[in-house]
Amino acid sequence: MTTVLTPASPLTAADRCDRCGAQAYLRIVLTSGGELLFCAHHGRKFEPELKKIAVEIQDETGRLTTTPATAEPDER
Numbered sequence: 001m002t003t004v005l006t007p008a009s010p011l012t013a014a015d016r017c018d019r020c021g022a023q024a025y026l027r028i029v030l031t032s033g034g035e036l037l038f039c040a041h042h043g044r045k046f047e048p049e050l051k052k053i054a055v056e057i058q059d060e061t062g063r064l065t066t067t068p069a070t071a072e073p074d075e076r
């Protein structure tokens, strides 16, 4: 089980996936001291491997499914 720590610095639109260049939603801090950035797709894909080499996984993929605050009260 990997502990997901509270983000120290939120990922921004300037952070890009190391594999495909899409906006990054995961930051992986490696035991070696390096950092990797992944989009939600590649974060999921490499998650099993990343958990072996990461000391911290900053997961902001939850922002992708956040319900808009502008939901209409009478949507029915």
Ligand SMILES: [Zn+2]
Binding pocket: 017, 018, 019, 020, 021, 022, 038, 039, 040, 041, 042, 043
């Ligand atoms: Zn990607």
